[in-house]
Each structure stands twice: as structure tokens, then as C-alpha cells.
Amino acid sequence: MTEDRRNGEVSTIETLTDDTGVEGARTILVCQSTGCVSSESPAVYEALEEAIVQSGLEDLAKVKLTGCMRFCQKGPIVVVQPEGTAYLSVKVEDVPEIVETHLKNGGRVERLLYTHPTSGESVECYDDIPFVREQERILLRNCGRINPEAIEEYTARGGYEALRKALTSMTPIEIVEQLKLSGLRGRGGGGFPTGRKWEAGLAAEGDEKYIVCNADEGDPGAFIDGYLLESDPHSVIEGMIIAGYTIGAHEGYVYVRAEYPMAVKRLRLAVSQARSNGFLGKNILGSGFDFDIVLFRGAGAFVCGESTALTQSIEGNRGMPKATPRPRTTEEGLFDKPTVLNNVKTFSYVPQIVERGGEWFASIGTENSPGTAAFALTGMIQNSGMIEVPMGTTLRKIIFDVGGGISSGRDFKAVQTGGPSGGCIPASYLDTPVDFDSLKAAGSIMGSGGMVVMDTSTCMVDVARFFLDFTQKESCGQCTICKLGTMQMLSILEDIVAGKGQTGDIELLLDIGRTVNSGSLCGLGQTAANPVLTTIRYFRDEYQAHIEEKRCPALVCKELISYHIDPERCTGCTACARACPVSAISGERKQVHVIDQDVCIRCGVCLEKCPDRYHAVDCISGHLSEGDQ
Amino acid sequence: MGDKLDEILACYKGEPHEVIPVLQDVQEVFGYLPEQEMLKIAKFLGLPESRVYAVATFYEQFKFSPRGRNKITVCRGTACHVRGGQRIREELERQLGIQASETTPDLEYTLETAACIGCCGLAPAVVINDTTYGRLTPAKIVKILEETKGASE
Numbered sequence A: 001m002t003e004d005r006r007n008g009e010v011s012t013i014e015t016l017t018d019d020t021g022v023e024g025a026r027t028i029l030v031c032q033s034t035g036c037v038s039s040e041s042p043a044v045y046e047a048l049e050e051a052i053v054q055s056g057l058e059d060l061a062k063v064k065l066t067g068c069m070r071f072c073q074k075g076p077i078v079v080v081q082p083e084g085t086a087y088l089s090v091k092v093e094d095v096p097e098i099v100e101t102h103l104k105n106g107g108r109v110e111r112l113l114y115t116h117p118t119s120g121e122s123v124e125c126y127d128d129i130p131f132v133r134e135q136e137r138i139l140l141r142n143c144g145r146i147n148p149e150a151i152e153e154y155t156a157r158g159g160y161e162a163l164r165k166a167l168t169s170m171t172p173i174e175i176v177e178q179l180k181l182s183g184l185r186g187r188g189g190g191g192f193p194t195g196r197k198w199e200a201g202l203a204a205e206g207d208e209k210y211i212v213c214n215a216d217e218g219d220p221g222a223f224i225d226g227y228l229l230e231s232d233p234h235s236v237i238e239g240m241i242i243a244g245y246t247i248g249a250h251e252g253y254v255y256v257r258a259e260y261p262m263a264v265k266r267l268r269l270a271v272s273q274a275r276s277n278g279f280l281g282k283n284i285l286g287s288g289f290d291f292d293i294v295l296f297r298g299a300g301a302f303v304c305g306e307s308t309a310l311t312q313s314i315e316g317n318r319g320m321p322k323a324t325p326r327p328r329t330t331e332e333g334l335f336d337k338p339t340v341l342n343n344v345k346t347f348s349y350v351p352q353i354v355e356r357g358g359e360w361f362a363s364i365g366t367e368n369s370p371g372t373a374a375f376a377l378t379g380m381i382q383n384s385g386m387i388e389v390p391m392g393t394t395l396r397k398i399i400f401d402v403g404g405g406i407s408s409g410r411d412f413k414a415v416q417t418g419g420p421s422g423g424c425i426p427a428s429y430l431d432t433p434v435d436f437d438s439l440k441a442a443g444s445i446m447g448s449g450g451m452v453v454m455d456t457s458t459c460m461v462d463v464a465r466f467f468l469d470f471t472q473k474e475s476c477g478q479c480t481i482c483k484l485g486t487m488q489m490l491s492i493l494e495d496i497v498a499g500k501g502q503t504g505d506i507e508l509l510l511d512i513g514r515t516v517n518s519g520s521l522c523g524l525g526q527t528a529a530n531p532v533l534t535t536i537r538y539f540r541d542e543y544q545a546h547i548e549e550k551r552c553p554a555l556v557c558k559e560l561i562s563y564h565i566d567p568e569r570c571t572g573c574t575a576c577a578r579a580c581p582v583s584a585i586s587g588e589r590k591q592v593h594v595i596d597q598d599v600c601i602r603c604g605v606c607l608e609k610c611p612d613r614y615h616a617v618d619c620i621s622g623h624l625s626e627g628d629q
Numbered sequence B: 001m002g003d004k005l006d007e008i009l010a011c012y013k014g015e016p017h018e019v020i021p022v023l024q025d026v027q028e029v030f031g032y033l034p035e036q037e038m039l040k041i042a043k044f045l046g047l048p049e050s051r052v053y054a055v056a057t058f059y060e061q062f063k064f065s066p067r068g069r070n071k072i073t074v075c076r077g078t079a080c081h082v083r084g085g086q087r088i089r090e091e092l093e094r095q096l097g098i099q100a101s102e103t104t105p106d107l108e109y110t111l112e113t114a115a116c117i118g119c120c121g122l123a124p125a126v127v128i129n130d131t132t133y134g135r136l137t138p139a140k141i142v143k144i145l146e147e148t149k150g151a152s153e
Helices: A002-007 A012-019 A034-038 A041-054 A092-104 A151-156 A161-169 A172-182 A194-203 A224-231 A233-247 A261-276 A307-314 A344-356 A358-362 A395-402 A436-441 A460-474 A480-497 A505-519 A523-527 A530-548 A575-579 A605-609 B002-009 B016-030 B035-045 B049-058 B078-082 B085-096 B138-152
Strands: A026-031 A061-066 A078-081 A085-087 A210-215 A251-256 A292-297 A339-343 A372-379 A385-390 A412-417 A423-426 A450-455 A561-565 A617-621 B070-075 B109-114 B126-128 B131-133
Touching: A026 A041, A034 A041, A034 A224, A041 A061, A041 A092, A078 A092, A085 A092, A151 A233, A151 A261, A161 A233, A161 A344, A172 A194, A172 A233, A172 A344, A172 A358, A194 A233, A194 A339, A210 A224, A210 A233, A210 A307, A210 A344, A224 A233, A224 A261, A224 A344, A224 A372, A233 A251, A233 A261, A233 A339, A233 A344, A251 A261, A251 A307, A261 A292, A292 B016, A307 A339, A339 A344, A344 A358, A372 A395, A372 B078, A385 A395, A395 A412, A412 A460, A412 A530, A423 A530, A450 B078, A460 A480, A460 A530, A460 B078, A480 A505, A480 A523, A480 A530, A505 A523, A505 A530, A561 A605, A575 A605, A605 A617, A605 B138, B002 B016, B002 B035, B016 B035, B016 B049, B035 B049, B070 B085, B078 B085, B085 B109, B085 B138, B126 B138, B131 B138
Parallel strands: A026 A061, A210 A251, A210 A339, A251 A292, A372 A450, B070 B109
Antiparallel strands: A026 A078, A078 A085, A372 A385, A412 A423, A412 A450, A561 A617, B070 B126, B126 B131
């Protein structure tokens, strides 16, 4: 049974009787993670509860909140158990029909089911939707299945059993051995072997040691750590307690990003539930081991994702990385005491490794990168959401089989991993397996879990500028080469996108970029130039088009494009003129409209507003001036 | 206002490493970090005033002037960027007559940006007060802003 529970394939019937205790009863799961909540899933939740009461079905149907169901693109998601029927993009108005047709009469609301984009067939069960079916369930095994605000749901699926096993039957050395056997590498991006880190923490001298969980997920475009904390906070807490027991620490800190209010809320609740259930505090499970957790909200500094900057921040300082040479964090970390600092995902894997053994984990994924890779898959992709696949899965499989391909109907151009520290990988590298070493060889990094897909409407020079703008603002200023180098690179990139690039700019960017990467103290600076270096490596022609021809092939850079109304197609419907924020469009009703290029700010509202049946507004390369119309 | 500060400080021991949580609590109550309160915080924690100011200015979260009654946060995450988030920000800047991280003179609106609000499936996204609006276009955000204005009047 325990095996089954850990597998994540726990029978839905079991969940059901746990919840209602009535035979033939249903549980209606409603996703309440940040994405679905933003699409008003709380209102759907309330409407379901109300409609069930009104229909007199209270004894036969129970509404339950869950964490992320992964398929964020189609939120809010409602799953009816035990049959597993998934209703997607549910609105409050849909609730009466779900209750009447499904819960009362046992039918299905066909129009809310998943429709296969190519075959057009409906898919009823959540687990059969290709986006879900193609995935692994280890890290995210509880997400979307349990109520993250109820500790009993975590324990019902085998939660805290690993802690019990560790405390009652394993020595710290045995835990380290299992971790080393598992080959688990840190999921914060660096990929340092977790077993070796914990071994160093255990070997470090001192009575006072600390565990720190890095939940300062600052990469723009990555939200997986936040969603994991929202959806399965106890797995992270359990991993931290086991870490504490292993190295002999009695206090742990979770450094969580303040921009994740729901993660903070659920984590706070989970810590207090773990305390009242005897998993945190004094004499845990009667073992004599004491451990407790403090939540520390970050205050909005990306560099605090760097371990020594993070500990500085908890200590009440400016979050600046410590100078090298310095002792390792495992010897001298938080409050100058031996500290084991790991990412959210790393801690979350630990209970399963302790329970199922290191060999089991090592059997998944690749030799050098065992286990699974979890990403927030976003951008110009059909299926946005959280994904988990075995390490070694190719980018092509992730983007086209799991992700369903490009959402816009345009061609794939690049995939970005690792946020501002990573790079953009082009179509010719789509068969690259996703693991720590292969992504590095392709010029990017695994990073902390963002995977942003770009199509041909994305300008790669603009993407490089976007990341540099971010890094430059977030540079702490300690290393001159980082602060000024990123500033110089940004200023060159701004010139290029504005059509003011000069011959030699590419070489200058490469030169400064390599210097910044080699001359900076911390991970932020050492990787700051990666978005620039990889876009030049793979998309040099795009830089050249901007610099030599003053042309943006993707039609993104405002100074290099114009909007134009085709007089043949314009019917004078006035939709564009009414919407133009700067009144640049003139023309009477039923007369051809004209854009005043000197007034136009190239916001693109006219193109958006022109009805599809006319399609009279074009975005064209080059800067028109008065008289060109 | 002084009482409110005392209430917050009563929850702390007055140790230097508590500076960030104290500042966070003060900002939550006051909406920003007023100078007088920062001076008192320094005294309470036994830190030089310069040190409290140095820490506060390092972090994006802390503000030193009053915020608008309505807070608009534009996500500048990568997914939002590739789906046109910059155009949404520019449209808002134009509509409100302020730049990102500024407040309108009538204290009605503050426009901010966030590195990623974690709703990439809804990109491009904007949070107005506590409501998230997703899959935006410049035209849509203008309409939403008008509705917000209507509601607050």
C-alpha cells in the first residue's frame, strides 16, 4: 500500500471515501493555484458549493480545493472524481450545467471537455489529456490531487513516512549514502550533487547548524517553485526536517519570494499544522530530535537567489554575495554557522528518495542527471503550465508532444531556459536532451525551472535587451565589471534595436560579455552575458539585419517598423481611428483611412482593432515618414 | 501613527538582523516607509540610521513615498514579454501619464512592474489591486482601466 501511495497512483476511490465516507459520492476538485485563482477559480468553487446545496446533493458531492493541476493554459480546472472527468476553462456560468448534467444525471458537459487540437475528439479523463499523459509524476505527484491546506491529505498519501523512517531507522550517514546513490543534483540551477553537500554539512564542526530553503524564485518566467509550495508545501517541509536530522541542525529558514503571497500563506499554514502534528518542534515523533522552521519573506532582490546573498539578507544586510575566497556555505553559512542550502524542488524530492531508496531515483533520467526535470513551460506554446519529464527528454518532445507545439500557428524559433542566466536555443538544437550537461553544452543552463518558447514573432536582439535590462537593474553593484559591463551591453543593445547600431557592435558585445562572465564574483554576473552570447551565437544574422540594414526581421523593434493602412482593403469603418491613443489616424466614415507616421507611436492598436474580415492594417519593415503613404 | 509603529515593534526583540521583517511590517501598515518611522526603527534595532536606509534602499519592495490608492502591477516576466507585455506597460504609462514605479499626482494610481507574478499561462498579465487580468492587448487594458476608473468614482 505504501508503495502505491508513494507512486502517486493512489486510487481515486480511496480519496473519495476518505472525503465523504458515502458510497457513490463524488469529490469535485477545483484548482486553486495562483494561475487559476487569477482566472476566478475561487468564484467557481463557491458557485459549485452553493449549487450542490441548492440541488440537495450535499451528501453525494463534496467540493475540494487543490493546488496546481499543471494545465494552467486551460484554467480554471475542475475535476470530478472518481471518474476523473476534467472540465476546462470553467466559468461561474457553467456551474449549474455541471451540477445538473453531471452530478445529478450522470451525464457529461461535452463542451467543457478537452478537445484534441488535430483529431477534434473529446478527452474525458484528466489523466488522458496528452499534456498530462506525457508527463512523469514524482516531484509533482501531489499537485492538483491533495488539498495543500490539509495536512491529513498529505499524510494519507504517505506523507511524513519518510521522516519517520529516517528518524527511527536510519543514521545520518545512511541518509547521505542514499542521496549519493540517487545522484540527485541541486535543482536551483547549479546542479551540485546534494549528497556531497549534505555530507559536507554533516562533517562540519559545530553544535549550531542551519538548513535554508531557497524559494527566492526570481527568474522572470519561472513559477514552478512557487506553485510547488502552493500545491504541496509539506513535501518541502519534510525534506527540510530530514536535512536537519542528517546534518544536525535544529533550525531551518525558508527564504520565500514576497511576490508569491499564496505560497507564503500555504507554507505558513503547513508549518503550523506540522508543528501541531508533532513533525516540527521538540522531540519529533519521539526521537529526541528538535527542529523548527522560520519563514523569511524576500524583499525583491533577484541577486538574493545567490546563496551567500540570501544568507546576508536573512542576517539583515544588503543582499550582496560574499567575497571570495571564502569558506563554503556548508562550513560557514547563515550567521557564520555550517549551513545546507538547497532549492525548493531539491528538498521536495528528498522524502521519496529516503523512502524508495537512492537506486530507484537513479534509475530515472540519465546517468549524470538522474530523476526528473520540472519546468514552467510558457511563452508562445499551446499548452502553458507546469511539466515534469524524465531527465534526458528532448526539447522537441517537451515542446511539441507535451506542450502541443506553437500557439500562434507561426514557426518555432527558440526556447529559453535558465532565465537571465540562461540562453536561447534554436530549432537546430531541438533534439538536445534536457539535462544539466547537454543544456550547458548548448550555451544555456538548466536554471531553476523556466522554459519560455519563442516563435518567429520574437526578436532575438530584443530578447537579449530584455534580459540585460533585467540583469543590469538587479546587479548589486559590488563588482564594477558586472555593474558597468551590463550597463554598456544594455546601452549597445538599446542602440541596435533603435536602428543606431554600428559595425563592430557585435564584436564589442562579445568582448564585454566574456569579460563580465569571467570577472564577476557571483552567479548573477558570471552568467549575465549568456542571453547576449547565445543569441549572437545562434541568431547573428538578426543582429546584422538590425545593424547593417536597419531592419527588424521579426517586426518587433519600434524604430524599425511602421504600420500602414492598405487603401485597397480599408472600408473606412473607423475602428482603428477610434482606438488610436494618439489620434494619428485620419479619414471620414466609409473613406480610406491614413496613418500620420510622424504622430504614430507604433503601439499596434490599429492592427489589433481592424476587423479580421478587412485585414487592412499591416506592420511593415522600415520607418515610413510623411509622404510615404 | 506612532502607536501603530509601537504595536509592530512590540512583536520583535530589537535585534539588528530583524531589520527586513520590521521594514516589511511597517510598509504593510503605512503603505511606504516614512522617514520618521525609519529613524525610530534604527533606534529600536540599535542600528545606525544609515544602515537601515542602506538595507531598505537595496530591496525593490521598499518605497519611500506614499503610494496611490490603486496599485497597478505590470508583469515583466519573459512569457509576458514575448506575448507583448511591453506594449501593455507603454499603454498604461500613456493612459496614466506616469512612468513605471511612479504615482499620479492625485495619488489615485501607482504603476509598478514585477519580475514575474506566476501566471505565465495568462500572459501578458496585469494585476490591478488584487485582481489579475490576463491575455491582454493594449485595447483591452484601456477598457479595463476605464472600468476601474468608473468603479472608483
